[in-house]
Every structure is written in C-alpha cells, then in structure tokens.
Amino acid sequence: MNPYLFRILRSPSRTDIFQVSLEERMTVLDALFSIRQERDPTLAFRCSCRVGMCGTCAMSVNGTARLACRTRVVTLKSKTVTVAPLPNLPVIRDLVVSLDPFFEQWKRVLPALHPREPAAKDLARIPADSPYARQTPRKRDCITCGACFSACGVRGTNRGYLGPAAINKAFLRLLDPRDGAATQRLDVLNDEYSGLWRCHTQFNCTEVCPKGIDLTDTITRLKRAMLAPGRWLAR
Amino acid sequence: MAAWRLQRLTGLLLLVYLFLHVRTVHQLSQGPAAFNEAMAFFRHPVFKLLEIGLLGVVILHALNGVRITLIDLGIGHRRQARLFWILSVGAGGLLFLAGAIPMFLFSVLKL
Numbered sequence: 001m002n003p004y005l006f007r008i009l010r011s012p013s014r015t016d017i018f019q020v021s022l023e024e025r026m027t028v029l030d031a032l033f034s035i036r037q038e039r040d041p042t043l044a045f046r047c048s049c050r051v052g053m054c055g056t057c058a059m060s061v062n063g064t065a066r067l068a069c070r071t072r073v074v075t076l077k078s079k080t081v082t083v084a085p086l087p088n089l090p091v092i093r094d095l096v097v098s099l100d101p102f103f104e105q106w107k108r109v110l111p112a113l114h115p116r117e118p119a120a121k122d123l124a125r126i127p128a129d130s131p132y133a134r135q136t137p138r139k140r141d142c143i144t145c146g147a148c149f150s151a152c153g154v155r156g157t158n159r160g161y162l163g164p165a166a167i168n169k170a171f172l173r174l175l176d177p178r179d180g181a182a183t184q185r186l187d188v189l190n191d192e193y194s195g196l197w198r199c200h201t202q203f204n205c206t207e208v209c210p211k212g213i214d215l216t217d218t219i220t221r222l223k224r225a226m227l228a229p230g231r232w233l234a235r
Numbered sequence: 236m237a238a239w240r241l242q243r244l245t246g247l248l249l250l251v252y253l254f255l256h257v258r259t260v261h262q263l264s265q266g267p268a269a270f271n272e273a274m275a276f277f278r279h280p281v282f283k284l285l286e287i288g289l290l291g292v293v294i295l296h297a298l299n300g301v302r303i304t305l306i307d308l309g310i311g312h313r314r315q316a317r318l319f320w321i322l323s324v325g326a327g328g329l330l331f332l333a334g335a336i337p338m339f340l341f342s343v344l345k346l
Contacts, residue, residue, distance in 0.1 A: 201303055204236055216312070217312050224308075
C-alpha cells in the first residue's frame with residue numbers, strides 16, 4: 001500500500017485533504033470511494049460503469065480533465081493528487097457538475113440521424129473504402145464525458161461556442177451517407193460567433209480526450225471542407 | 236496550449252513594436268531634424284538589447300504561424316507538439332542566435 005495525499009476541491013472556498021493508502025493498480029475513483037466509505041460519507045462524485053465506457057466520472061485530476069476510473073494514481077507520478085470538478089461547467093455539488101451547457105450545444109448540431117429516406121426499409125451499405133468508413137473509426141468513440149468541452153480555452157471565454165464534441169458529432173453526421181440534414185448542420189457549424197471558426201487550434205480537447213479522439217483534426221478537416229460546402233449538399 | 240499562449244504574447248509585443256515603429260516613421264512628416272531626434276532616442280544601448288529581443292519575438296511568432304498554417308492544411312497534425320519544439324523553438328532558436336550574436340557584438344559592444 002502506498003500513501004497519497006488527496007486534495008479535494010469541494011468548492012472555491014473549501015479544500016479537504018485526505019491521506020489515502022492505495023494499491024499499485026488502484027485508480028482515482030477507487031481513492032474517492034475509499035474516502036467516502038472510510039473518511040467522509042458526504043463526499044459527492046458521480047460514476048457509473050467504472051471501465052471508461054460511460055464518461056460519467058470525468059473530473060479534473062492534477063489540473064487535467066480525466067476519467068477518474070481510468071486514471072491509475074501511480075501514473076500521476078505525484079504523492080499529492082488534486083481532484084476538482086470539471087472546469088467551465090456549473091458545479092452541482094463537490095465533484096459533480098451539470099453537463100447541461102454541454103448538451104445544449106450538442107443538441108444544436110442535431111446529433112440524431114435525420115434520414116434522407118425515412119421510409120427506407122433496406123439496410124444502408126457503407127463500403128469499407130467510403131469516406132465515412134475511412135475517416136470515422138476512432139471519431140465514433142465519443143462517450144460524451146464533457147472533458148474536451150471543459151478543457152477548451154475558447155469555450156472558457158465564449159459561452160455560445162459549440163465545443164469539440166458537438167462539432168465531432170456533426171462531422172460524423174455530415175459524412176454519413178444516410179443523413180439528410182446537412183444544410184441545418186452546416187448553418188450551425190458556420191455560425192460566425194459560435195461555430196467551428198472560433199476554434200483556435202489549441203489542442204486542449206485532443207490532449208484530454210479519454211478515448212483518444214483527435215478532435216482538433218476533426219475541426220481543421222471541417223474548416224477545410226467548409227470552404228466548399230457544396231460537397232456535403234450535393235449528396 | 237503553450238504554443239498558443241506564446242503566439243498571443245508575441246503578437247501583443249509585436250503590436251507594441253508596430254506602434255513605436257509607425258510613430259517614429261511618422262516623424263518624417265515633421266522634417267529631417269525631428270526624425271533624427273526620434274532615431275537618436277533609439278540609439279540607447281537598452282534599445283539595442285530590445286532590438287535583439289524583437290528578433291526573437293518575430294522569429295517565434297513567424298515560425299509558430301507557419302506551424303499553425305501547416306496544421307490548418309492538415310500537415311503535421313499528430314506531431315503538433317513536436318513541430319512546435321523542433322520548428323518554432325529549435326530552428327527558431329538557431330535563427331535567433333545567428334542574428335543575435337552579430338547584433339550583440341557589432342551593435343551593442345561595437346567591436
């Protein structure tokens with residue numbers, strides 16, 4: 001068992017410090033459970049799957065947005081671990097934030113499929129060499145944890161900005177040959193104040209994405225594609 | 236993020252330089268005497284050192300601008316951090332030294 005000092009930022013004016021002993025393979029989430037079970041039952045945090053699939057336990061660990069369940073404490077290479085709620089999102093309590101601002105932007109890009117042929121009965125064939133199949137394998141892994149959204153410097157100063165995850169979702173839908181809502185999505189993406197042109201290529205989103213999605217790549221690809229939007233509309 | 240911050244900082248510094256530059260050149264409209272007087276102010280050794288600093292700021296801003304343009308064109312995307320250290324800091328540092336050493340020797344020390 002290795003001793004660690006956990007600093008939990010429960011509010012701007014309250015930081016609680018706990019000494020926790022952890023096994024080598026234990027995660028930040030394990031440490032939080034240990035604190036709640038043995039030290040302070042009032043500590044609030046959120047988690048669900050515990051295997052990095054649901055995105056519920058995203059929080060700031062030593063200043064970087066991470067999934068608590070996928071962050072082994074030993075990999076932080078620090079005996080003091082500072083845990084805080086995700087920045088740029090309203091805090092509900094302790095480490096629990098509201099993802100409402102994230103999903104407000106998410107909804108704006110019409111994340112659901114809007115089929116071109118709603119009455120179609122046949123399964124769509126997507127060849128392995130089609131743009132959708134070639135460009136999207138990794139980008140489809142988003143678990144909507146909000147890490148990219150909270151780490152985005154542009155979002156920090158522009159509350160109307162779509163954020164990387166919503167833009168990535170719109171990108172997937174635009175590439176999807178079954179989709180028929182390109183015009184509406186392009187209007188949202190092309191918005192001068194809140195659309196993808198606000199991205200300043202900081203790479204914060206790419207660096208924190210727990211699923212390894214290259215979100216800045218998505219945005220720069222879309223920026224180039226937006227120079228010829230007819231490509232999406234001509235389908 | 237470090238690259239982005241440095242690009243903003245160097246951009247602001249260049250803005251200050253641009254203001255001073257335009258203001259000094261504007262003295263030409265007041266006649267040769269006024270211009271010479273303005274230029275004499277910048278012959279102070281402190282400004283010679285600041286001139287060397289300006290070289291560094293211009294090189295860093297320009298090379299990081301090239302890096303951002305490459306990224307926008309889809310080149311070097313996955314190696315963006317390495318691109319910053321190799322192109323903007325590494326190559327930029329060498330360029331800076333190539334310019335700063337002669338500037339220091341012949342303009343500040345006046346060898």
